[in-house]
Structure formats: C-alpha cells, structure tokens
Amino acid sequence: MPVYSMTGYASAQATAGAAAATEGKTPVARLGVEIRSVNSRFLDLTFKLADELRGHEPALRELLGAKLKRGKVEVRAGIEGAGTGGVSEPSPRMLQRLGAVQDQVRDWMPDAPALTVAEILRLASSETTADVDWGEAIQSLASQVLKDLLAAREREGKRLADMLLGHLSQLRALAQQAQPLVPQLVEQQRQRFLERWKEAMGLAEGSATPEAAQDRALTEATSYAIRIDVAEELTRLAAHLDEIERLIKKGGEIGKRLDFLIQELHREANTLGSKSATLELTRISVDMKVLIEQMREQVQNLE
Missing domain, CATH: 1.20.140 (Butyryl-CoA Dehydrogenase, subunit A; domain 3)
Known part of the structure; x- marks a missing residue:
C-alpha cells in the first residue's frame, strides 16, 4: 500500500452546453475545479463554490471524504462563460431588463452607482449558465481532479x-x-x-x-x-x-x-x-x- 503525503494540488476544466439551446446557437460555459491540500491533524474540508454550484457541496463533501483521511483540503469550483473571446454576450432583452431595474433602484436610491461593464457581463454569464444542470458535470470533473490529487499526494x-x-x-x-x-x-x-x-x-x-x-x-x-x-x-x-x-x-x-x-x-x-x-x-x-x-x-x- 502506498504512503500518501497530505500536500498536493490538482485542477481541471470541462466545457458544458446549456440544457435549453437557442436556435442556431448553444450557449456554452466552462466549468473549473481545483483542489489543494496541506497537512492537518484531521480532515478539514473547505469549499469555495460559485453560486450555481453551492447545492452540490454535500455530494462533493461525500466524494472527498471517501478518499481522503487527513489534511486541510480546499475545493474551488467556478463557471466561466465561453462565448467569443471567453465573454458571454448579453442579449438585448437582458440589457433592457437590467436598465429598467437599474432605473427603478436609482429612483429610490439616487446615489446608487451605475452598473459597470464587468458587472453586466457577469450577470450575462449567469443567465447563460442558469439552465445548465451541473450535477453530473461537476461530479465527473471533481472525480478526475481528486484522482489527480491522490496521484500527486502519492x-x-x-x-x-x-x-x-x-x-x-x-x-x-x-x-x-x-x-x-x-x-x-x-x-x-x-x-x-x-x-x-x-x-x-x-x-x-x-x-x-x-x-x-x-x-x-x-x-x-x-x-x-x-x-x-x-x-x-x-x-x-x-x-x-x-x-x-x-x-x-x-x-x-x-x-x-x-x-x-x-x-x-x-x-x-x-x-x-x-x-x-x-x-x-x-x-x-x-x-x-x-x-x-x-x-x-x-x-x-x-x-
């Protein structure tokens, strides 16, 4: 049986399409998972997940707990839109909706800052990936990253x-x-x-x-x-x-x-x-x- 260190790092990315595709265009997003670990007296799992992935934390915790016995382990997972140049293009309908919401907010809070381009693009990416079922994708990718982490620790x-x-x-x-x-x-x-x-x-x-x-x-x-x-x-x-x-x-x-x-x-x-x-x-x-x-x-x- 091999001897395992508690120190290791592994990461991977996978591409997934939205469940609901628009005509002639399928929104695509890139899922990334990374796991890093250092020494600890016990198994200490920490998760830093995107909002769309928080519901999968219990399954990820069970997956890691079955393979790791000790170590301070940090799991990061995020979703990035993969449109042209890696930027999701917001639809006119979404821009119109954001403008209306912003006007309503500023009616009540005149000092509220206007939305930045970065914030609009982030919201557009969230809309693109909102209908994606990430359960199977994140389990598969996390299993692959965990396997690579165990190899590194070995x-x-x-x-x-x-x-x-x-x-x-x-x-x-x-x-x-x-x-x-x-x-x-x-x-x-x-x-x-x-x-x-x-x-x-x-x-x-x-x-x-x-x-x-x-x-x-x-x-x-x-x-x-x-x-x-x-x-x-x-x-x-x-x-x-x-x-x-x-x-x-x-x-x-x-x-x-x-x-x-x-x-x-x-x-x-x-x-x-x-x-x-x-x-x-x-x-x-x-x-x-x-x-x-x-x-x-x-x-x-x-x-």
Missing part, C-alpha cells in the same frame, strides 16, 4: 518515505558507532565508583561510622548503575527504528503512529546524551537528534 508520499528510510539508515549507523563505546563507558564509571568507594572507606577509618560509609557506598553504587545503563537506550532505539521501517514499507495511514514513534526516538537519543560520559557519545547523540528532528518535520506531512 508521489510526494513516496519521496518522503524514501527520505525517512535514508534517515533510518543513518541512525542505525550512528547506533553502531555508539555500541563499542558502551564497554569503555562502563569501565570509566567503574573506575570512578572504585575511587569514590575508597574515599568512603577512608572516611570510615576516620570520623565516619561504618553505617555512614555503607550508605555512601550504596548511593554511589546506585548512581553507577543508572549512569552506565546506556545499552538499554540503544536496544529500544533499534526496536523503534525497526518498527518505523516496517510501517513505511507497509504504507497506508501511518502518519499518527510515526509521529508517536518519532517522539520515542527523540526520548531515547536525549537520554543517551544525558548519560554520556565521553565526547564521542555526546556527538553521536547530537547527530541522532538532528536526524530525528528532520524526520519529525517530514512525518508531519504524511497521511
């Missing part, structure tokens, strides 16, 4: 998946560099523990009581055990990397699960750095956190 998803897999390989290489440093770290901590133990025993021979020396030794031993336990972080980190790779190769709706695993990766890398007793292990931890942060940004765009 291509972007594949690119993101390849980048994530590349980052996983780099993280595994860093973990392999850290693995041999664990015995060295243990030995360093052991030496420090022995030094502090001898210090505690020296205190016991002097003014400190044996019970105080024992408590001091137990405290140092506990601190020692916590500090050297970096192998556990490396083991959990490797397990998270394997799970992330499995999800990416499986595909589907993996964005939210990957986001959680990325948080766990960051926690392990951060703990690894906080327990570090060598500059090399600190450098590895920093490099890991840089890669993990880059992965977090990419995962935010996955569905």
Whole structure:
C-alpha cells in the first residue's frame, strides 16, 4: 500500500452546453475545479463554490471524504462563460431588463452607482449558465481532479518515505558507532565508583561510622548503575527504528503512529546524551537528534 503525503494540488476544466439551446446557437460555459491540500491533524474540508454550484457541496463533501483521511483540503469550483473571446454576450432583452431595474433602484436610491461593464457581463454569464444542470458535470470533473490529487499526494508520499528510510539508515549507523563505546563507558564509571568507594572507606577509618560509609557506598553504587545503563537506550532505539521501517514499507495511514514513534526516538537519543560520559557519545547523540528532528518535520506531512 502506498504512503500518501497530505500536500498536493490538482485542477481541471470541462466545457458544458446549456440544457435549453437557442436556435442556431448553444450557449456554452466552462466549468473549473481545483483542489489543494496541506497537512492537518484531521480532515478539514473547505469549499469555495460559485453560486450555481453551492447545492452540490454535500455530494462533493461525500466524494472527498471517501478518499481522503487527513489534511486541510480546499475545493474551488467556478463557471466561466465561453462565448467569443471567453465573454458571454448579453442579449438585448437582458440589457433592457437590467436598465429598467437599474432605473427603478436609482429612483429610490439616487446615489446608487451605475452598473459597470464587468458587472453586466457577469450577470450575462449567469443567465447563460442558469439552465445548465451541473450535477453530473461537476461530479465527473471533481472525480478526475481528486484522482489527480491522490496521484500527486502519492508521489510526494513516496519521496518522503524514501527520505525517512535514508534517515533510518543513518541512525542505525550512528547506533553502531555508539555500541563499542558502551564497554569503555562502563569501565570509566567503574573506575570512578572504585575511587569514590575508597574515599568512603577512608572516611570510615576516620570520623565516619561504618553505617555512614555503607550508605555512601550504596548511593554511589546506585548512581553507577543508572549512569552506565546506556545499552538499554540503544536496544529500544533499534526496536523503534525497526518498527518505523516496517510501517513505511507497509504504507497506508501511518502518519499518527510515526509521529508517536518519532517522539520515542527523540526520548531515547536525549537520554543517551544525558548519560554520556565521553565526547564521542555526546556527538553521536547530537547527530541522532538532528536526524530525528528532520524526520519529525517530514512525518508531519504524511497521511
């Protein structure tokens, strides 16, 4: 199953004739649909439709909801008259009617501005397309645009998946560099523990009581055990990397699960750095956190 990004764009246009044609001339209009999407935690659909198309919003919402699971999606659809030069020519009857309405309005509102040419042409286009049944046309065109959008989101998803897999390989290489440093770290901590133990025993021979020396030794031993336990972080980190790779190769709706695993990766890398007793292990931890942060940004765009 492919991995889908939430980012994509697609558009298309189609031509439709009016249901009621005049003799020797069929009014024609061009329908345009575009869909764009960006990342979001949930599916957020927004529609910006021409007045003639508002009644088709529920059907469009159902169409998109069946195919998209996450993302902020904006759908735009409009109608443009396609007469000579893309301009619908108003009929004399319509011009006469507009003039009469304008005169009536200005009788009551003398300060009302006169209709502009652009407004008259827009009203003429509305009249041309008023009798067109756009239901089938917009469903067909929206289905085509949605298919193109899904293809675009799939291509972007594949690119993101390849980048994530590349980052996983780099993280595994860093973990392999850290693995041999664990015995060295243990030995360093052991030496420090022995030094502090001898210090505690020296205190016991002097003014400190044996019970105080024992408590001091137990405290140092506990601190020692916590500090050297970096192998556990490396083991959990490797397990998270394997799970992330499995999800990416499986595909589907993996964005939210990957986001959680990325948080766990960051926690392990951060703990690894906080327990570090060598500059090399600190450098590895920093490099890991840089890669993990880059992965977090990419995962935010996955569905």
